[in-house]
Amino acid sequence: MAAWLGWVIESNWTDPFLFAVYSIVKPISGAAILVVMYGIVTQGNFDSALFPYIYLGNAFYIYVGAVMTGVSWAVVDDREHYKTLKYMYIAPIYIPLYLLGRGVARFITGSIAVFITLAAGILFLNVKINFAEVDWLLFFVTLILGVVMLALLGLLLAGITLTVARHEGFIGEATAGALYIFSGAVFPLDVLPEWIRPVGYFMPTTYWLELLRRSLVGNVAQAFPTLANFSNLEILGILLGLSLFFGAVSIWVFKVCDARARELGLIDRTTNY
Amino acid sequence: MSTSLAIETKDLGRIYKLRGSKKETRKELVALQDVNLTVERGELFGLLGPNGAGKTTLIKVLTTLLSPTSGWARVAGADVHAEPDLVRPRINMVSGGESSGYGLLTVRENLWMFSQFYGVPSKEANERIEALLEMVGMKDRIHTKSSDLSTGLRQKMNIVRGFLTDPEVLFLDEPTLGLDVGASRDVRKFIIEWLKADKERTLLLTTHYMVEADELCDRVAIINKGRVLACDTPSALKHRLQKDVLFEIQVSPLNGLNQQMLVDQPEVTKAAITETETGAKLSLGLVEESALARVINLFTQRDVKVMNLNKREPTLEDVFVDLVGRSMAEEESNERS
Ligand SMILES: Nc1ncnc2c1ncn2[C@@H]1O[C@H](COP(=O)(O)OP(=O)(O)O)[C@@H](O)[C@H]1O
Ligand SMILES: [Mg+2]
Numbered sequence: 001m002a003a004w005l006g007w008v009i010e011s012n013w014t015d016p017f018l019f020a021v022y023s024i025v026k027p028i029s030g031a032a033i034l035v036v037m038y039g040i041v042t043q044g045n046f047d048s049a050l051f052p053y054i055y056l057g058n059a060f061y062i063y064v065g066a067v068m069t070g071v072s073w074a075v076v077d078d079r080e081h082y083k084t085l086k087y088m089y090i091a092p093i094y095i096p097l098y099l100l101g102r103g104v105a106r107f108i109t110g111s112i113a114v115f116i117t118l119a120a121g122i123l124f125l126n127v128k129i130n131f132a133e134v135d136w137l138l139f140f141v142t143l144i145l146g147v148v149m150l151a152l153l154g155l156l157l158a159g160i161t162l163t164v165a166r167h168e169g170f171i172g173e174a175t176a177g178a179l180y181i182f183s184g185a186v187f188p189l190d191v192l193p194e195w196i197r198p199v200g201y202f203m204p205t206t207y208w209l210e211l212l213r214r215s216l217v218g219n220v221a222q223a224f225p226t227l228a229n230f231s232n233l234e235i236l237g238i239l240l241g242l243s244l245f246f247g248a249v250s251i252w253v254f255k256v257c258d259a260r261a262r263e264l265g266l267i268d269r270t271t272n273y
Numbered sequence: 274m275s276t277s278l279a280i281e282t283k284d285l286g287r288i289y290k291l292r293g294s295k296k297e298t299r300k301e302l303v304a305l306q307d308v309n310l311t312v313e314r315g316e317l318f319g320l321l322g323p324n325g326a327g328k329t330t331l332i333k334v335l336t337t338l339l340s341p342t343s344g345w346a347r348v349a350g351a352d353v354h355a356e357p358d359l360v361r362p363r364i365n366m367v368s369g370g371e372s373s374g375y376g377l378l379t380v381r382e383n384l385w386m387f388s389q390f391y392g393v394p395s396k397e398a399n400e401r402i403e404a405l406l407e408m409v410g411m412k413d414r415i416h417t418k419s420s421d422l423s424t425g426l427r428q429k430m431n432i433v434r435g436f437l438t439d440p441e442v443l444f445l446d447e448p449t450l451g452l453d454v455g456a457s458r459d460v461r462k463f464i465i466e467w468l469k470a471d472k473e474r475t476l477l478l479t480t481h482y483m484v485e486a487d488e489l490c491d492r493v494a495i496i497n498k499g500r501v502l503a504c505d506t507p508s509a510l511k512h513r514l515q516k517d518v519l520f521e522i523q524v525s526p527l528n529g530l531n532q533q534m535l536v537d538q539p540e541v542t543k544a545a546i547t548e549t550e551t552g553a554k555l556s557l558g559l560v561e562e563s564a565l566a567r568v569i570n571l572f573t574q575r576d577v578k579v580m581n582l583n584k585r586e587p588t589l590e591d592v593f594v595d596l597v598g599r600s601m602a603e604e605e606s607n608e609r610s
Contacts, residue, residue: 083373087434090336091390092362262340265289265333 066110069172071154103151159257279475284344319490367435370450376420523581540564
């Protein structure tokens, strides 16, 4: 229900065509650019284990932009664009649940983009996935857990967005960009200087992407040393723990920001952007 | 604590901290100060004041959107700051002069969605939507995408959204702002009918249209610069001035004659000047009718010609002038400068 409402609102662009372009074509073209760059840097070595590592990491990272950034954008959208946030606010609903509903809707559009990206990789780009060896249970458990985790991270950003006076749209994008680097999405964490790696180890997205890769292409993922010492179950445990931790932090941060927004009168504030 | 009151405020205050570009330029703006109001259930209560008086701020505090910085307020029996979850199911709010809504959804979908947040059963919601749209004269637009509506119709849709959830206390912030004459009349008529249908319903509206407050409201609070200056029924408010005789005088350019000179006359109780294209319009309160002669004399000395003269009944505008010393329009232009 909340998801359906979220979906209708999410697709509520002046032009549905633009919406399709934005939510599907954009991530796919992002993947295409990555492939070209990879091709140039490695001189066409698509057989290396690094290629599926990068390709899958990037493909699933689409969810971060869709769900996490999407949830925080819902605040900007409703406040600035539709001018409905204050009416949502005075309604007897739990705002975080409504925002998470918006995240679920973004998950659906995101899935289309992820699916197309994966299909394109398998059909045209020689990304080898042996479907007989895929651990489907691990895959779906990880996927769902990850999406919930991303939606909760989005809630954290939504709270901050609520209290920030300017550049609020930037927060979601910037966080997504930072996570891209620190979560081992397109290169193993070992590439980063040692002192900064703990940031990556603290991010649930790191373990989420690793597990997704392992569930789809088991041995390829193990070729990289970052998390090789951990079993799938251990990583799942870490992911669950970090998700719970960040989830609790998010709900708390949202509550604090919410109170602060009421104090400062920011709930129906609009900038002229 | 009495729960029979729809709204109750005690020494309610709100200060905005303004952010200057430099630290030293930070200022505080007192938007509400020592507001003490009580509104009974079943009342149509009006907040009347010029732009910037603090009306919207008061509504935001009462609807749990904004925390007060001092005092407290209770709506439908619960504290708006400490117990917003008890207040929210019982209220709704509409701001006039803005077009909100999800553009790609139809009128019905937009309204239905909000009704779901309040747990109105779907079938009942649809019935209410049809009935309410009928009442505001836009039933034929039920399947129109809200982005295709004119601003006026979108505002009407927004007003319907407020009534749809059948709140115990409804807040309307300048409901007719920006609407044309016909639509404003529709809305006013609708407000009255809605209240009549259930004696427990309470409605608080803000306006800076004197006539609207006078025509609609059971009681009116006159608010200026964040303070409530008077609160009573429109007729009682006007009655205070009944001892004065009121004249509306259209004159040629004033040639230096100013408000102070008029007020300095012992028989003049109050004077408001509005500049017009051809000269000025004066609103004068005199202790007795015969004093008019001396005012005319003052005009003659300055070669100011009387073009039109009307004796009239007091309005809420006069009450405002009496309380503040200036007209609402003057108060607004003064605020801006
Ligand atoms: N968010 C805000 N931050 C700072 N000042 C504000 C804010 N909102 C309103 N004000 C100021 O508070 C005063 C009262 O505003 P408002 O309540 O909107 O008045 P009204 O609705 O009667 O026109 C005005 O001087 C206005 O400029
Ligand atoms: Mg206002």
